[in-house]
Amino acid sequence: MSLFRKDSRYYPDIPLFLILIPFISAFNYYLTYNNIKFNGFLVLTYTLDTLQGYAGWLGVRKTILYLDKSMPYHKGILKRIVIQFLLTTLVGLFIISALTEMVSLIARGKMVPSSFYTHDLFIISIWFFVLNAIYIMIYYYKKWQQVEIEIALEKQAKIEGFLIRVGKKNLKFSYDELIGFYVDSDYVIACHTKGNIYYLDTSLDKIEEKLPTDLYFRLNRKYLLHRNLMSGFKRIENGKLLVSLSLSNASLPNEIPVSRAKAPLFKSWFWPNQ
CATH class of the missing domain: 2.40.50.1020 (LytTr DNA-binding domain)
Incomplete structure (x- = not known):
């Protein structure tokens, strides 16, 4: 699949987050629910939380790729980072909130409790901060690699003539x-x-x-x-x-x-x- 190509802009972000998000969901589950018992309810809610996490991450990834075209880092790194953190967090929280409300209406016939917005989303927003930091580090690591390759090619070119x-x-x-x-x-x-x-x-x-x-x-x-x-x-x-x-x-x-x-x-x- 093209998503897993090593020459993609943020590789290895996709395999990394496919593995990381289930662990994040497990940690969030531990912080969110009391009296956790291994049963069908745990499997169902954990699976839904993980799928929502994937959806939120994909929304954030699309937003970052859009910003790479409309507001590249070299045109103002501080402005880009601030807008990226704010915009991706809003996009991610909106996706997860909308999906959570939809699941709650289908399963329970009512909206989620207010504690979801005051407690759960606060925890999730911290993870979006971490996610953004990872993407920024990957971006500059790739840039550093590119510079190293160019320097090596120039040195090789000088030798070869x-x-x-x-x-x-x-x-x-x-x-x-x-x-x-x-x-x-x-x-x-x-x-x-x-x-x-x-x-x-x-x-x-x-x-x-x-x-x-x-x-x-x-x-x-x-x-x-x-x-x-x-x-x-x-x-x-x-x-x-x-x-x-x-x-x-x-x-x-x-x-x-x-x-x-x-x-x-x-x-x-x-x-x-x-």
């Missing part, structure tokens, strides 16, 4: 040997430190995906250059930048413009500790 097909051969170049790439008509050209150029039958976008981001920067649509090639930059009109190149190469100009939109990103990349 870049492959270029020359005739019938595939030649591997270290990144320090390739000072940049630029678009020329229907081809992308790779520039070597020794002045050699190589025609690549691919797009600059695809090349950019393969290069380590700490070494190469896409200045504009045409140029993707190595950090070692850039000596500095200056501001020009309309918030644009003009990047100066330190190595002379017949295939490259001495200065290359960077758009206003990319200027802040370039400056933070060029001077990461500033």
Whole structure:
């Protein structure tokens, strides 16, 4: 089932809560009922409580997935966490309250006693707090894993270098040997430190995906250059930048413009500790 896929956003939340919720129901049952005896009533009420717990959890999960699209963490983590805690708690309590009232009307012909809202729902709301905390921890654990994978891939890429097909051969170049790439008509050209150029039958976008981001920067649509090639930059009109190149190469100009939109990103990349 797709719900159990390891690449799902919050895996392993589903198998975790499928196991955890029956234990939560048992603990809540202990806090809620007096004179507990193992009989048909216990089995029935415990089963109903557990099923209601699953329904409440699924409602909370759907709400969290909705917030991931409408209010992602990177647009304001504190606001997102506060709204998530409040909204998921309200959704979960509403589902459990509605189901409990429905069961009470069917089984007893009357509404649940007021103690359910003053005592039982208070206990349940604490569990929703715990549930939210687990989801937030899973989210940031996944983010940490993603960063670790990206760092490992970049390190591996630096070791492997870049492959270029020359005739019938595939030649591997270290990144320090390739000072940049630029678009020329229907081809992308790779520039070597020794002045050699190589025609690549691919797009600059695809090349950019393969290069380590700490070494190469896409200045504009045409140029993707190595950090070692850039000596500095200056501001020009309309918030644009003009990047100066330190190595002379017949295939490259001495200065290359960077758009206003990319200027802040370039400056933070060029001077990461500033």
